[in-house]
Amino acid sequence: MSKGRIFSGMQPSGKFHLGNYLGALENWIKLQQEYECFFSIVDLHALTSSYEDTSKLPENIYNMALDWLSAGLDPEKNVVFIQSHVKEHAELHLLLSMMTPLSWLERVPIYKDKIQQVSLQGKDLNTYGFLGYPELMTADIILYKADTVPVGEDQLPHLELSREIVRRFNYLYRPIFPEPEASLTKASILPGIDGRKMSKSYGNDISFSATPDEIRSRVKLMVTDPQRVKRTDPGHPEVCTAYKFHQFFSKSELSEIEQKCRQAEIGCVDCKKRLAENLVTALSEVHARRQTFESSPQKVRDILAFGAERARKVASATMEEVRDAMHLS
Numbered sequence: 001m002s003k004g005r006i007f008s009g010m011q012p013s014g015k016f017h018l019g020n021y022l023g024a025l026e027n028w029i030k031l032q033q034e035y036e037c038f039f040s041i042v043d044l045h046a047l048t049s050s051y052e053d054t055s056k057l058p059e060n061i062y063n064m065a066l067d068w069l070s071a072g073l074d075p076e077k078n079v080v081f082i083q084s085h086v087k088e089h090a091e092l093h094l095l096l097s098m099m100t101p102l103s104w105l106e107r108v109p110i111y112k113d114k115i116q117q118v119s120l121q122g123k124d125l126n127t128y129g130f131l132g133y134p135e136l137m138t139a140d141i142i143l144y145k146a147d148t149v150p151v152g153e154d155q156l157p158h159l160e161l162s163r164e165i166v167r168r169f170n171y172l173y174r175p176i177f178p179e180p181e182a183s184l185t186k187a188s189i190l191p192g193i194d195g196r197k198m199s200k201s202y203g204n205d206i207s208f209s210a211t212p213d214e215i216r217s218r219v220k221l222m223v224t225d226p227q228r229v230k231r232t233d234p235g236h237p238e239v240c241t242a243y244k245f246h247q248f249f250s251k252s253e254l255s256e257i258e259q260k261c262r263q264a265e266i267g268c269v270d271c272k273k274r275l276a277e278n279l280v281t282a283l284s285e286v287h288a289r290r291q292t293f294e295s296s297p298q299k300v301r302d303i304l305a306f307g308a309e310r311a312r313k314v315a316s317a318t319m320e321e322v323r324d325a326m327h328l329s
C-alpha cells in the first residue's frame with residue numbers, strides 16, 4: 001500500500017555532484033519503495049534564472065536523467081519526466097497567477113536574496129518569470145495532487161506559499177487540491193574536498209559521474225588535519241575533511257580509522273587511499289548503470305517520453321477539473 005503521493009523536482013543546472021546525491025536523491029530512492037512518486041527535471045524552473053543562453057539545456061537535461069537513472073531511480077515504479085514536456089504545468093501556472101496576490105510572491109525570502117546576489121554578478125532577475133518561481137512550483141505539485149514533497153530546508157517558504165495558494169483556490173472555486181506537506185530531507189551536508197559545503201561553484205565538488213580514476217585524483221586533493229604536518233604527528237579526525245567522508249562511506253571501518261589517525265598509525269595519504277577505494281566501491285553500481293544507459297541514449301529518451309505520457313494523463317485529468325471549477329470548460 002502506498003503511503004501517499006510524492007512530487008519533487010530538480011533543476012538541470014549541469015552541476016550534479018555527490019552532495020546532491022546524498023542530500024536529495026538518496027532519499028528519493030528510498031521513498032520510491034513506499035510512495036507513488038513523480039520526479040521531474042524542472043527545465044522551466046531553470047529558465048527562470050538562466051534565460052539568456054539556453055544552449056546547454058538539452059545536454060544538462062540529458063545528463064540529469066543519466067544521473068537519476070544511474071543512481072537507481074526506477075522509471076517503471078516512478079513517473080520520471082521533463083517538466084516542459086507536460087504543457088499542463090504552464091497552463092496551471094498561468095491560472096494560478098491570476099489569483100495570487102503580488103505581495104505573497106514578493107515576500108518569499110529566497111526571492112529578494114537571490115535577486116540581490118545575482119545582481120552583484122551583473123545579472124538581472126527582475127523578471128516576471130523569476131517572481132513566479134514558487135507559482136510554477138505550486139503548479140508542479142498540485143497538478144498531481146501530491147500530498148508530500150521531499151525538499152531541503154531552503155524550500156520551506158515555497159511550500160508554505162503553495163499551501164496558501166491551494167487554500168485560496170479551494171475557497172474561490174472548489175476544493176480540488178490537497179495542501180502539500182514538505183517532507184524535510186534530513187540535512188546531511190557533504191563537504192567538498194576543501195572542507196566547505198560541496199558545491200560546483202566552489203570548484204570543490206566530486207561529480208556524481210566521476211570515473212574511478214577521477215574519484216581517486218579528487219580524493220588525493222582533499223584537505224586533512226592542517227596541524228598534522230609530519231606522518232608521525234597524531235591527527236584530529238574531528239577537523240579532517242577526509243574523515244567526514246569516511247563517516248559517510250566507510251561506516252564499518254570508522255572506529256579503526258579514527259583510532260589509527262589519533263595514534264599516527266596511519267598517514268593521511270594511506271587514509272585517503274582507503275577512502276578513495278571505498279568511494280569507488282560505493283559508486284560501482286552507479287558507475288555500471290551509467291555505462292549501460294550511456295551506451296543507449298535512445299533508451300533514456302524513451303524513458304523520458306514514457307514518463308511524460310504517464311504524467312500527462314494525471315495532469316490533464318486535473319486540468320479538466322480546474323477548468324470546470326473555473327467555468328472555463
Ligand code: AMP
Binds near residue numbers: 022023024188190198
Ligand atoms: P542545488 O543544486 O544546490 O539547488 O541543490 C539541489 C539539492 O541537493 C538540494 O536538495 C540540496 O539541499 C542538495 N545539496 C546541494 N549541495 C549539497 C551538499 N553539499 N550536501 C548535501 N546536499 C546538498
Ligand code: TRP
Binds near residue numbers: 011045151155
Ligand atoms: N525549487 C526546487 C529546488 O530548487 C525545485 C523544484 C521545482 C521543486 N518544482 C518543485 C521541488 C516541486 C519540489 C516540488 O530545489
